[in-house]
Amino acid sequence: MNANTISSRRVFNLFRFEFSKNRKLYLMGIPGTFLISAMLFLVIFYSNKYASSWGAQNYAVLYYAGLFFLTLFGIGYSFIELRDKRSAQLYLILPGSAMEKYLIQFLTRIVLFPILFTLLFVLGVEVSKSIFQISSVTIYGKSPTLVVDDLDVFNMLSLFYLWKLPILYYMFIGIGGVIVSIMFTGGIVFGKWNVLLMPLSFLGFTLLLFLTSIVLSWIVIGIPEDSSELFISQIRFQQPEIFTDTPLIVFVVTVLMWLAIPQFFLVAYFKLKEYEV
Amino acid sequence: MIVSVKDLNFSYPKRPQLFDGLHWYIPEGSVVGLLGKNGTGKSTLLHLLSGLLFPKSGTITLASHIPRERKPSFLAEVFFLADDIAYPGNMSIGAYEKIMGAFYPEFDSSQFDQILADFGLEKKVKLKELSLGERKKVFLSFGLSTNCRFLLFDEPTNGLDIPSKSIFRKVVAGNLTDEQTLIISTHLVADVENLIDRVAILNNGKIQLDADVLELSDRWVFGTSSNLPDEALHTEKVGTGYQFIRSRKHQEPQTPVSLELLFNAVLHNSINENSILQTQNSEVL
Structure with missing residues (x-):
């Protein structure tokens, strides 16, 4: 095999370097995530002990909120070695191709982190549920009424609750994918300011899109006389529909978001390849 | 040559040119x-x-590697x-x-x-x-x-x-x-x-002098003298005497190369790569 294609030995060496260099992150992050997850559910269960039920859908809300934080503070810390000049020098001249180094970042941040988070989240739910159920029987004089639904991991991961509205499902995945890919790329673009600057850039872009629709509405329909409707778009984006309950504009935006995801990942690769220090 | 730098140009953003047509070859x-x-x-x-870092223009090769x-x-x-x-x-x-x-x-x-x-x-x-x-x-x-x-x-x-x-x-x-x-x-x-x-x-921005140390000690004498020496390529006042570089005469003992003196001589434009060539030529003649 050509010495410059992907080599399993070099990939292994780079993995070992990643885990050794960021040992603290892994050693503190794994138990920390589990404890936060377990403590959060314990607090929720105990504070709702006399409520009727804890529905399975609620797990999904917290799970995806957790994934969002993981995206900001885990995936957003991609290419951490490039944050300062000294470590960047060491990292860039490590014998390994840009593709191999990229692969390590992708596999750890985009694949390993979410898998670990999911496992720790499920573990946290199960442990806190067990503690709550055991302590409910033994400690409380008055039995709690809360019935905690079992966590259906498949439903939670597959966003089963959104299946009734396919476009919403694909849009949700698209938005998630874009956020993940821009945070990953932001690690190499904004460095240590990524956690702040990339969400701000994203919000700024979203605001720009929103204002564009408002200004277009003013131009095409006219400025509303009622000032309370000034920032409500009068353009009917719901029409035309390309499929049932699927407005064309929503469909197009969803397709564009899906197309943007690999582009952002590609940008990160080329930034790494051309990085100078 | 195992290391070859040809016509290298480089500058940091918003800074003056650092290397301007730099050539350098290393055996x-x-x-x-x-x-x-x-x-x-x-x-x-x-x-x-x-x-x-990447050159703005020019080529660098180390063996067959870029x-x-x-x-x-x-x-x-x-x-x-x-x-x-x-x-x-x-x-x-x-x-x-x-x-x-x-x-x-x-x-x-x-x-x-x-x-x-x-x-x-x-x-x-x-x-x-x-x-x-x-x-x-x-x-x-x-x-x-x-x-x-x-x-x-x-x-x-x-x-x-x-x-x-x-x-x-x-x-x-x-x-x-x-x-x-x-x-x-x-x-x-x-x-x-x-x-x-x-x-x-x-x-x-250039390699002002690139020479073999043995060749330098073969061509030049690096010494000290109480008087300002004649025919010196470069002199420096040190205490009560002088340090100097001059051409080595036939069968004159070799002296160790004083890098500091050589460095100063090059910086003061007293000597350069052409000086070595001139010394060689005069000996041949």
Whole structure:
């Protein structure tokens, strides 16, 4: 095999370097995530002990909120070695191709982190549920009424609750994918300011899109006389529909978001390849 | 030539041109002292040779490798010791050797142990517990043990105490093979005397002088005199006398090259590469 294609030995060496260099992150992050997850559910269960039920859908809300934080503070810390000049020098001249180094970042941040988070989240739910159920029987004089639904991991991961509205499902995945890919790329673009600057850039872009629709509405329909409707778009984006309950504009935006995801990942690769220090 | 730099142009953004049509060629197996004042671009040149920076124009090749491509086959053959290198503080020297040594196919663990012992260091100590100078010794030992074909050392003696500088010279001289090319960038000229076999002086964006040390001592005499010597290429007043460089006469004993004097002479434009050629020509005539 050509010495410059992907080599399993070099990939292994780079993995070992990643885990050794960021040992603290892994050693503190794994138990920390589990404890936060377990403590959060314990607090929720105990504070709702006399409520009727804890529905399975609620797990999904917290799970995806957790994934969002993981995206900001885990995936957003991609290419951490490039944050300062000294470590960047060491990292860039490590014998390994840009593709191999990229692969390590992708596999750890985009694949390993979410898998670990999911496992720790499920573990946290199960442990806190067990503690709550055991302590409910033994400690409380008055039995709690809360019935905690079992966590259906498949439903939670597959966003089963959104299946009734396919476009919403694909849009949700698209938005998630874009956020993940821009945070990953932001690690190499904004460095240590990524956690702040990339969400701000994203919000700024979203605001720009929103204002564009408002200004277009003013131009095409006219400025509303009622000032309370000034920032409500009068353009009917719901029409035309390309499929049932699927407005064309929503469909197009969803397709564009899906197309943007690999582009952002590609940008990160080329930034790494051309990085100078 | 194993290292070839042709018509190199480079500048940092919003800064004046650093290298303007720089040419430099190094034969295989050389130990080169790259000398220059602060800010002349010695470190930048090493960054360009190692592929950490890219030329604006011109070409750089190390053997058949183009550094800016940063191919693994190139990176496995080059070791760059930066002046201020990042290190995983929590790792012991032994762990560092295990993790980092795996990247270099020719890394020799027993050689690493031997050089560490020469420097008086133990492998179980954590990197963060070492002083700056001791860490430098670890990375120097590691760099030499990689047995890379190209070793680029940026200010390697910075932070080393006087006895360690002597060990450094011994260790470097004793651990290089004929196939290895070492470039040492330094402003501490005396530290690399008796170690290098080639000297390159960088000034005003160009290699002002690039010569074999043996050739220099063959052509020129580096000496001291109480009177201002005639026919000197360069003189410097020192105390009550003078240091000078002049052409060596036929059958006159050779003198050791005073790098500091040579460096000053080049910076003052007293001598350059043409001076060597002129000396050669006059002898031929």
